[in-house]
Amino acid sequence: MENTTEMLKGVLEGCILEIISHEEIYGYEITRRLNALGFSDVVDGTVYTILVRLEKNKLVEITKKPSDMGPPRKFFALNDVGRKELQKFWERWEFVSSKINKLKEKI
Numbered sequence: 336m337e338n339t340t341e342m343l344k345g346v347l348e349g350c351i352l353e354i355i356s357h358e359e360i361y362g363y364e365i366t367r368r369l370n371a372l373g374f375s376d377v378v379d380g381t382v383y384t385i386l387v388r389l390e391k392n393k394l395v396e397i398t399k400k401p402s403d404m405g406p407p408r409k410f411f412a413l414n415d416v417g418r419k420e421l422q423k424f425w426e427r428w429e430f431v432s433s434k435i436n437k438l439k440e441k442i
Contacts, residue, residue: 339374339376343374343376343377346424346428347369347374347377347381347385348385348388348389348424349421349424349425349428350369350374351365351369351382351385351386351389352389352394352413352417352420352421352424353421353424354368354369355389355395355411355412355413355417356413356417356418356421358412359398359410359411359412360410360411360412361408361409361410361411362379362382362383362386362408362409362411363379365382365386365411366378366379366382369382386409386411389411389417390411392416392420393414393416394413394414394416394417394420395411395412395413395414395417396411396412396413396414397409397410397411397412398410398412
């Protein structure tokens with residue numbers, strides 16, 4: 336779908352939190368998962384910017400693990416604060432999406 340970049344900016348952090356909530360994962364793999372889900376406009380730089388913010392806000396735990404190619408990889412796992420933030424994201428998503436659906440049905 337074209338021109339979803341602006342719309343995605345507000346929800347991409349929640350999508351990344353959701354992916355991290357299922358398993359310990361590194362940045363490049365998060366980008367690949369998002370791309371496989373159809374978010375083809377999402378690039379590594381965008382994901383890494385969000386991961387830095389998640390780390391700064393103490394929503395994730397980080398473990399460095401050796402890589403077959405190059406330096407160690409940073410693996411991200413959700414901590415309790417991150418899980419609470421993810422729950423808040425889904426609550427906000429449900430609220431907004433229900434209002435948009437009502438709007439669409441009434442017009």
